[in-house]
Amino acid sequence: MTDLINALVLLSNFVLIPAITYGSQLALGALGITIIYGILRFANFAYGDLMAFATTFTILFTWYFQSIGISFGVLPTALLAIPFAIIVTIIFCLITDKLVFGYYRIKKSPSVTIAMVSLGVMFVTNAIVRIIIGPYDRRFADGERFIIRANEFKEMTGLNEGLAIKSTQVLTIVITIIVVSLLFWFLNKTKTGKSMRAYSDNEDLALLSGISPARVVMITWIIVAILATFAGSLYGLDKSFKPFTYFSLLLPIFASAIVGGIGNPVGALVGGYVIAFSEIIITYAYKKFFAYLLPESLEPNTLVQFLSTDYKFAVSFSILVIVLLVRPTGILKGKTL
Amino acid sequence: MRANLNVVLAYLIMLSLIVIVGIFQSWSFALSILNLCLISAVMTMGVNIQWGYAGLFNVGIMGFTALGGLAAVLVSVPPVREAWQVGGLSMIASLAIIIAIVLAVRFILKQYPKSNKRTFSITAVIVVGLIIARLVFGPAVESIEAISPATTGFLGGLGLPIIFSWFVGALFAAGVAYVIGKITLGLRSDYLAIATLGISEIIIAILKHEDWLARGVKNVIGLKRPVPYEVNLQETDWFINLVEKFHSRSLDLINDPSEKQEAIKQLVIEGSSVFVKLCYAGLFAIVVIILLILCQKALYSPWGRMMRAIRDNEEAANAMGKNVVKQHLNIFILGSAVVGIAGAMLVTYDGLFTPGSFQPLRFTFLIWVMVIVGGSGNNFGAILGGCVVWFVWIEAAPAALYLINLFTSAGEINPFKAHLIESIPYFRYLIMGMGLLLIMRYRPKGIIPEKIKHV
Numbered sequence: 001m002t003d004l005i006n007a008l009v010l011l012s013n014f015v016l017i018p019a020i021t022y023g024s025q026l027a028l029g030a031l032g033i034t035i036i037y038g039i040l041r042f043a044n045f046a047y048g049d050l051m052a053f054a055t056t057f058t059i060l061f062t063w064y065f066q067s068i069g070i071s072f073g074v075l076p077t078a079l080l081a082i083p084f085a086i087i088v089t090i091i092f093c094l095i096t097d098k099l100v101f102g103y104y105r106i107k108k109s110p111s112v113t114i115a116m117v118s119l120g121v122m123f124v125t126n127a128i129v130r131i132i133i134g135p136y137d138r139r140f141a142d143g144e145r146f147i148i149r150a151n152e153f154k155e156m157t158g159l160n161e162g163l164a165i166k167s168t169q170v171l172t173i174v175i176t177i178i179v180v181s182l183l184f185w186f187l188n189k190t191k192t193g194k195s196m197r198a199y200s201d202n203e204d205l206a207l208l209s210g211i212s213p214a215r216v217v218m219i220t221w222i223i224v225a226i227l228a229t230f231a232g233s234l235y236g237l238d239k240s241f242k243p244f245t246y247f248s249l250l251l252p253i254f255a256s257a258i259v260g261g262i263g264n265p266v267g268a269l270v271g272g273y274v275i276a277f278s279e280i281i282i283t284y285a286y287k288k289f290f291a292y293l294l295p296e297s298l299e300p301n302t303l304v305q306f307l308s309t310d311y312k313f314a315v316s317f318s319i320l321v322i323v324l325l326v327r328p329t330g331i332l333k334g335k336t337l
Numbered sequence: 338m339r340a341n342l343n344v345v346l347a348y349l350i351m352l353s354l355i356v357i358v359g360i361f362q363s364w365s366f367a368l369s370i371l372n373l374c375l376i377s378a379v380m381t382m383g384v385n386i387q388w389g390y391a392g393l394f395n396v397g398i399m400g401f402t403a404l405g406g407l408a409a410v411l412v413s414v415p416p417v418r419e420a421w422q423v424g425g426l427s428m429i430a431s432l433a434i435i436i437a438i439v440l441a442v443r444f445i446l447k448q449y450p451k452s453n454k455r456t457f458s459i460t461a462v463i464v465v466g467l468i469i470a471r472l473v474f475g476p477a478v479e480s481i482e483a484i485s486p487a488t489t490g491f492l493g494g495l496g497l498p499i500i501f502s503w504f505v506g507a508l509f510a511a512g513v514a515y516v517i518g519k520i521t522l523g524l525r526s527d528y529l530a531i532a533t534l535g536i537s538e539i540i541i542a543i544l545k546h547e548d549w550l551a552r553g554v555k556n557v558i559g560l561k562r563p564v565p566y567e568v569n570l571q572e573t574d575w576f577i578n579l580v581e582k583f584h585s586r587s588l589d590l591i592n593d594p595s596e597k598q599e600a601i602k603q604l605v606i607e608g609s610s611v612f613v614k615l616c617y618a619g620l621f622a623i624v625v626i627i628l629l630i631l632c633q634k635a636l637y638s639p640w641g642r643m644m645r646a647i648r649d650n651e652e653a654a655n656a657m658g659k660n661v662v663k664q665h666l667n668i669f670i671l672g673s674a675v676v677g678i679a680g681a682m683l684v685t686y687d688g689l690f691t692p693g694s695f696q697p698l699r700f701t702f703l704i705w706v707m708v709i710v711g712g713s714g715n716n717f718g719a720i721l722g723g724c725v726v727w728f729v730w731i732e733a734a735p736a737a738l739y740l741i742n743l744f745t746s747a748g749e750i751n752p753f754k755a756h757l758i759e760s761i762p763y764f765r766y767l768i769m770g771m772g773l774l775l776i777m778r779y780r781p782k783g784i785i786p787e788k789i790k791h792v
Contacts, residue, residue, distance in 0.1 A: 043527040045396075100774060112394050112526055116709065117777050119702055123770025126698070130763035247697070251538055254531045262527075302475075310546040317535035321520055324532070326456070328524050 002159065007292035009161040013150075019280040020273075021169040021238055024176035027272025028231035029249065030256035031183065031265055032224045038200040038263035039220045040105065042114035045250065046096075049125035051232030052246035053092060054225070056133045057085035058233040059140045059241060066142070074144040076168070082233050089225040096121055097221055105217070129243050137242045141168055168238040179230055180269060183223065187265065192219060200263070248313075252279070255316040259323045261330025270331055275316045283309045344717050344785055351724050358732070365607070368614035370731055375621035376682050377723035381707045382628055382716060383675030389714035389787065390636065391668040392648040394530045397517075399700035400537025401673045403544055403692065404513060405506030405680020410494060410551045410690045412502035413561050417493035420481045424549070427477030428492065431470045438466035481549045491552050500563050502681045503624070510677025511670045513540070518669040523662040529669075537701065544692035557690040564616035567609040577601070580608040617686055624682065625720065628675060632716045644668060645714075698766070703730065706773045712783025721785055726769070733765035 029051065036044045044050075061081030065071070072080050100121055104114045147170055150162025187193040192215075199206040199216045207213065232246065239245075252275050260271025285305040294300075307315065323330060355374075359367035380398065387393040441462050449455045482490045513536065521532040545554050570576045581588060584604050591597045635641050647654040647661050655661050684690050703726065711722015738761055745754045776783060 043530060100778075103778060112392065113777075113781075115394065115527065115530065116705070117774065119705055120770045120773035120777060123698075123702065123706075123766050123773065125770075127763045127765075127767035127770060130766070131757075131760040134760065135763075248538070251531075251535055255535070258528065258531060308546065311539070311542055313535065313538045313542055317532075317539055320531065320535060324524060324528060325520060328528075 003292045006159055006161045007289050009153075009159060009163050010289055010292065013161065013163045015280055015284050017165060017169055019277045021172045022280065023273035023276030024172050025231055025235045025238070025272075026249075026252055026256045026276050027269045028176060028179065028227050028234070029253040030260065030268035030272045031180070032227040032231065033253055033257040034260075034262055034265060034268040035220060035227070036224055037257070038265075039196060039216065040101065040114075042101075042111045042118065043254070045115060045118045046122040046125055047228065047253065048247045048250035049122050049129060049243075050089070050093070050224075050228045051235070051249065052129045052241075052243045053125050053232075054085050054089040054229035055232035055236045055241050055246070056129050057088045058082055058229065058236070059133065059138060061085055062140050062142075072143060074167070075171070076141050076143045076237055078140055078142075078233055078237055079171070082229060085233065086226050086229045089229050090222050093221040093225045094218065097217065102217075126243070126247065133243075135243055137240050138236075139240045141237045143167065166238070168234070172234045172238055175230060175234060179227070183227075183265065186223075196220065251313055252276075252316045255320040259319055259330055261332040264330070264332050267330050267332040274331070275319060278319050279312050279315045282306045282315050283312055344721075347721055347784060348717075351721060351728070354728060365610045365614060368611060368618060370728060372614060372617050372621055372686055373731075374724040374727045375618065375625050376679050376686065377704070377707060377727045378625050378720040379621075379628060379679035379682060379723075380676055380704050381711060381719040381723040382625075382632055383672045383677075383679065384704055384708045385672075385713055385716060385719035386632065386675060387669060387672035388708060389719065390641065390644045390648065391665060392526075393522075393665060393669055393672070394526060395533045395669070395672065396530045396701055396705075397533030397535075397537035397540075398676055398704045399695050399697050400533070400540035401510040401514065401676040402680035402683065402700050403537075403540050403695050404509040405502075405677040405682070406684035406690050406695075407544060407551055408506035408509050408677070409499055409502040409560060409681045409684035410557050412495055412497050412505050413499035414494035414557060415496035417484065417489045417491065419484045420489065420492050420549075423484065424477035424481035425492070427473050428481075428549075431474040431477070434466055434470040434473065438463060438470075441466070478547075478549050486548075486555075489552075490555070491549050498563065499561055499685050502685065503678050506677040506681030507674040508677070510680070511674040514670045514673035515666070518666040522665045522669060534697075534701075537697065541692060541695050544695075551690060551692070554691075554693050556692075558688070560684065560688050560690070562688060563620060563685065564613055567606075567613055570609040570612060571605050576609070576612070577605055580605050583608070621682060621686075624678065628678075629716055629720070636716065703769065706769050708783075709773055710776050710783060712785040712787060714787030715783070715785050718783050718785035718787070722783065725784070726772070729768060729772070730765055733768050734761050737761050737764040 029047070032050075033044060033047055036042065036047070058078050058081045061084045062076075062078045065077050065080055070080065071077050100117060101114065104117060144167050147165045147167050148163060150164040153163045154160070185193075187197060195206065195211045196216050196219065198209070199211055199213065203213075206216075235246075235249070256271035256275045257268050258271070259274055260267025260269065283305065285303040287300055287302070287304050290298075290300050290304060355367050355371050358370060380402065383401075384395065384398060387395050442459050445455060445459055445462065481492060484490055517529075517532055517536050521529045544551060547553060548555065551557055581601060588597060588600060588604075591600055643654070643659055644664065646657075647659060647664055651661055704723075707722040707726040708719050709722070710726055711720065712718020738758065741754065741757050741761075745751075745757075780786075
């Protein structure tokens with residue numbers, strides 16, 4: 001019996017909790033991608049770098065607060081910095097829209113052209129981030145690191161396996177729940193949210209019924225900036241901030257959005273968790289897990305790992321390909337906001 | 338002739354820029370820029386085939402380049418006999434298992450109608466097959482990688498001249514492009530972009546971590562060259578004579594014989610590196626010219642006109658009875674194959690294969706900037722774009738340093754300036770991004786726009 005509990009604790013510690021956390025981060029990112037796709041109608045390749053940009057400012061404000069001695073007690077100072085970073089990111093998004101994307105939207109360029117333009121924005125954002133903060137790995141989490149430490153858990157329960165819960169993991173999950181519920185409330189209940197959904201469904205009809213496109217676009221960018229800041233900062237708090245990692249997050253985030261059904265916010269959420277769980281489940285080594293469950297004679301002598309962690313990308317990509325083959329619209333039907 | 342004046346002018350300006358670098362920096366440096374310009378030109382031609390002719394958005398250029406590079410290794414490196422003895426048979430067996438899986442899946446797909454049962458049986462075949470393949474594959478990899486890991490530890494290649502790899506690279510890239518195209522073409526256009534982005538990351542991951550294939554991040558160095566080595570050149574008589582003849586006027590001014598010997602030696606060393614790079618430039622130029630002729634012929638053939646029709650109005654072309662998806666697949670394979678050639682050329686030129694150095698910004702997105710800036714749909718434009726953007730990419734760092742020194746007081750060291758100087762490499766991303774955005778906005782057809790001949 002204890003063996004079974006040990007095995008379950010082991011799984012929750014190394015699979016369940018990390019996957020929920022990572023899934024939340026992906027879901028927040030995929031929501032941004034999907035909203036841009038649904039309303040502005042292009043695949044934004046600059047999104048990974050937008051997240052890096054937002055996180056850069058979270059870090060800068062965190063450093064500033066730390067330098068003047070403000071802290072948030074047991075919580076990371078970065079939480080205080082996020083609202084300020086959101087403001088900077090919103091301004092940045094609105095400026096890029098004014099200078100770059102707006103022109104193509106008014107000209108009604110094909111979405112592939114706008115995606116190409118987003119490559120240019122990606123280069124520029126990439127450069128700005130690296131010029132401001134450099135390409136290095138940075139950790140900016142402070143405050144209490146753990147809610148439950150592995151040792152404490154072991155003493156508490158008398159089990160062999162420890163369960164460590166990092167405060168950043170809980171924060172990620174809690175904040176994701178808050179942000180996502182606010183977003184859905186906004187999209188489904190408020191008048192502005194409904195007008196955005198109408199605009200995404202049918203642009204011309206929405207214009208006919210008097211919805212101002214400029215306002216819809218502006219609010220879209222504001223929402224995207226908020227999502228990007230949360231996604232980027234929470235990922236950075238939980239792991240670490242490195243501009244290149246954020247760039248590579250583009251693939252799992254896009255995969256989440258497409259797997260769930262691009263243009264569909266609920267789909268983005270589902271896609272984020274599907275990708276995160278499959279990445280972690282497939283790359284986890286189950287040797288110890290089986291050692292608890294199976295009798296000694298059957299104990300595996302290999303790692304029992306389906307794929308090494310180096311192939312994390314391959315997992316999200318394979319899921320993407322399978323979904324494209326079996327159900328090209330995504331798990332939930334795409335393109336309805 | 339007048340219609341082509343701007344093209345000729347643009348190329349002359351490009352050439353003179355390289356000559357200026359030759360005069361002010363060094364000829365060896367100018368030639369290495371030229372060589373990479375030529376390689377970039379091959380890549381941009383490949384991307385231009387896909388984007389300019391057919392409007393396919395491929396963001397996985399890096400992967401196809403790397404496949405070309407892999408071909409260079411697998412063709413030129415001599416085979417490692419011990420590795421083949423210990424693991425060769427199992428490797429061939431696991432390859433056979435994978436081929437068997439593919440054939441079985443194809444058989445099931447063809448034979449039975451779509452149903453849940455079919456999906457399950459396909460999944461079962463793949464899962465069981467992969468488990469068996471892994472059981473054969475795992476021990477073989479370990480024993481192969483155990484054979485003198487510091488120098489070999491991989492299966493090695495065929496030991497053929499490296500030039501052949503330019504064809505093999507094209508084949509590799511075409512094969513992968515076929516699989517990707519089969520899956521994603523015919524779906525929404527953005528999906529191709531994401532799928533290619535993914536496959537290129539996976540190709541790089543495989544090359545980095547599968548040591549038995551091409552040593553992974555341990556790199557393969559010292560690939561055989563298709564041109565002479567500097568060291569050998571410096572000892573051959575005809576080359577020394579050539580250098581003497583070339584510099585006879587300045588050498589005549591030196592009277593002291595020992596000093597003259599010394600000067601000749603110096604000139605021979607410099608000359609040998611220039612000569613080697615010239616040889617490469619010649620080889621690359623031949624490839625560029627052959628590809629250019631083929632591309633031009635294709636572009637202005639009935640086939641090329643059909644491709645443009647598909648690009649400009651897919652539905653109309655479909656209504657005229659053209660199989661859009663099939664043509665897209667063809668062109669995707671062709672373009673990727675050309676990129677594969679460029680990858681093999683690049684590794685041939687470097688003489689080493691370093692999977693760790695493949696980065697999407699440099700090998701995918703920079704190539705896109707080249708195509709857009711040069712002029713998509715026009716081969717001359719794409720080639721020019723490759724040259725111009727590569728030139729800017731290389732010269733941006735010195736230029737940025739110059740500008741920073743110009744605008745901050747010289748000699749003074751303050752933290753702000755130090756920070757700027759430290760981030761010089763990133764200014765070129767800024768320049769590339771700005772360049773792309775400005776061109777897309779104000780000259781969306783590129784420096785040399787597409788010209789459609791009406792006959």
